Amino acid sequence: MAAYSNILKLSFLASLLSGLWPVEETRRHDTNLAVFPPTCNRIECPVFESVHVGNGYEIRRYNSTMWASTSPIQDISLVEATRTGFLQLFDYIQGKNFYEEKIDMTAPVITEVSPSDGPFCESSFVVSFYVPKKNQANPAPAKGLQIQKWKPTYVAVRQFGGFVSDYEVGEEAAALQASIADTVWSDAIEKNRGKDRTSIYIVAQYNSPFEFDNRVNEIWMPFNLEE
Template sequence: MKISLLLSVFAVSILGIYSEVNIPPTCKRIECPIYDVIEAGKDYQIRRYNSSVWISNSPIEDISLVEATRTGFRRLFDYIQGNNNYKQKIEMTGPVLSEVLPSDGPFCKSSFVVSFYVPKLNQANPPPAKGLQVQRWKNVYAAVRQFDGFVSDTDVGKEAAALKDSIAATKWSSFIDQSRKAGGHASVYSVAQYNSPFEFDNRVNEIWFLFDLENGLQAM
């Protein structure tokens, strides 16, 4: 199983299977985390992200992903503008990532962790700041679905359900379930937003199901 996966990754790197359509236009002008496309399925991609560093809010309790992301974004934007212990300005990156831990009921608050990707220049020593945490990710996999327009609370649930349906009959669904049981990423899904609120064209958003493939392989 592991050998087969490695061969697939090797084939991707040799053949250059990167679709320009699937790279958010924003990432051509600002820094974004690097990934390999492991599989391009119908309405989804499986990506392997290299180890990376993120700066994150403490969990925000809210019934709205849109409002929680707005709250988290303001805190993080102040951080990169120099409101940190080093008074250091940091370049804006993409995406703004909101990890979602849904509540048990329709009218209960969910938890949202909003994060900025830390540029490579700052990853070795990201400035600390009160109320923010540094997340250091090892290599991680993601099942990804893209959608356009402005993110709304209603659309996010629909897009996450569509991604779940797209991978339901694949091995990736099992890997994700097993990874979660083995203590992988706790979020049910994450929402990646690549555009500023003032950009109206070529908007790209993504739903991510993050998972640890090694945990999934070991549990299969």
């Protein structure tokens, strides 16, 4: 487990520094079935309950969780913003925090997207790392990062394979929006936008860039159900 975690950390860093993000021509678009990300069999992921599986989407409920998050990053590219944010988070888990504590790698790395108004304007991105369970009670603070506590949260999820690209992310987010249109979930998402979260959607990436098979990425649209 520790050896795999170290390899995953180093492969993320090597790819980020080199700027080489492979492009995969074949992608999995059959999203009717929810797939448990294989990465979560090897490293820790946040626990969720699958509430509903629909045509092209899944509804999950996540318990309260802690995340280490960057400040908003302004960029025209989600891929570039994620690279910038992950470098900060990599330093954080390598011990550059106020506790000088090394932290286990987890998945997914998520990027919250708040799109700009214009087609060529910079958007705002926040990149976050799920804090491992053993660190949840007292996450290490760090300069330039914020510790976010999520309340129990529902998310509408769409999965897709391959390597994330800026163009594809927009397509997948639109496809998720279309698949939940005219459902109670869509109404709940619209009601909650601009309240607890201002992001339009979240991109979750589970794999190291050096893993070519069984890649799982997700679009999340978070919401809370009124009690």
